Amino acid sequence: MLWMAGGAAATGMRADRGEEHHGGGRGDGQPRSGVRDRVTGALREALIIGRIQPGRPVTLRGLAEVLGTSPMPVREAIRGLAAEKALDVSESGRVAVPRMSEQRFAEILDARALLEPRAAELALPNITRERLKELKRIDDAIDASLVSGDVEAYMRLNHQFHFAIYRHSRSDVFLPLIESVWLRFGPFMRMIYGRVGTAGLVDHHKTALAAIAGRDPAGLSEAIRLDIREGMSLIGEALRAEMDTQAARPRRRS
Amino acid sequence: MLWMAGGAAATGMRADRGEEHHGGGRGDGQPRSGVRDRVTGALREALIIGRIQPGRPVTLRGLAEVLGTSPMPVREAIRGLAAEKALDVSESGRVAVPRMSEQRFAEILDARALLEPRAAELALPNITRERLKELKRIDDAIDASLVSGDVEAYMRLNHQFHFAIYRHSRSDVFLPLIESVWLRFGPFMRMIYGRVGTAGLVDHHKTALAAIAGRDPAGLSEAIRLDIREGMSLIGEALRAEMDTQAARPRRRS
DNA sequence: ATCGCGCTATTGTGATCACAAAGTACAGAG
């Protein structure tokens, strides 16, 4: 199938299910439950890292085979992601990774700029010195990924950095909303970075870290906001050209 | 089953499926596809109107029977709503309408106050004089529901009013986010209003309408923000008392 | 009367099947 660039090994996906006949009979030593969650998790990560390209179809049986299950858990996982608009269901029912439009991208960044600074503010009181150290570790790893040009690592680490902050808001309202938005722009961002490279990329993580250390809510909020806007301005120029390319080329199969 | 107060007739739900044997064979004159969407729609409305009480379990087979289908479409519908956090899945897998906590409620209103004013601003340029008239109609109906004390009608009309505005933002980013939040506080709001009544309720719809007529983005934005905060302050006092009640009483069955 | 234990009914889960609709490829005609 090969619908993801990194292959199955990178995500821990494996298709070693050995001909179950029917019913819930197991066979291997895998835990009984959690198949759907495993599928959902794999898809969410693939989307956030941007491992799947926009427009790429996601089929029930295809994914099921890659992950070594029946189409059933995949159906529920896909339905869940589709409800979050992380997957696009065409009128005929076919499922695919959503394509990006200029308007949609602008609105996504708009929503991010509204939600994420607030989440960071809520999180600030809960970020211990210990946690701050981990944030610094992640940010160092980001710098490393930027010099080495490893786009996939950058995507993963950047996500880790932001959510390592937001997570401490302990908000089951803001976190799902923000995650939903990240799921939607992951594949697009990855495509852009893959084209223009991450060389000229400037983030405001250092400013954010300083604000956290100084217990400065407004400063942290502003750093996050700038970080979001920055990502946009870098992409700005490549966006319109990308749109054209995306529209022109019908699609290429695996 | 009777898991919703209004009964099946109010939502157009009916259980008249006549013993299909197996496979996709139809039989009646119903449209082939869309069963899942019908289930999802029914559930979404029930949640937004608040017809289902927080904590009330939502079972696969139960809902399936009420809606006259197999458990399968219900599974997907529930999985979708669960992904939006509109339904709560316990660790054992049981599904129920989420209960509210004080913190969660505050965060929901916080998120609303961030997202909805922006959506209204985006919508403003697209609201024609024709559309404004319809908004006035809805607002009049709201006033009527307030004097008659019809809580369910108020819930439905208030939702209609807000989304009649936001819809014109034509944003497939903001609309889903806002809808997700409404799904979460619908059942709770309904419960509160059912207890304290809608008599002392003050909204800022008139101000919003005036701002729309005057093409005043900042005014509209502020009116929406006030409308949201207002709903909170009214509930504020009843909230803590409600929390206790909710925690004390284990649950009552149908 | 209250607490504890075991049984039973309920409920979600994963698998499989049959079917229809849509997409794709292929072959033949112009």
Place this chain on the structure above:
DNA sequence: CTCTGTACTTTGTGATCACAATAGCGCGAT
């Protein structure tokens, strides 16, 4: 070579089944 119509393949959908886990209930002992 291009266009078109047909046959085949792919894909989602709804239904049903077997099973395990769990929640709820009643029965019995103290």
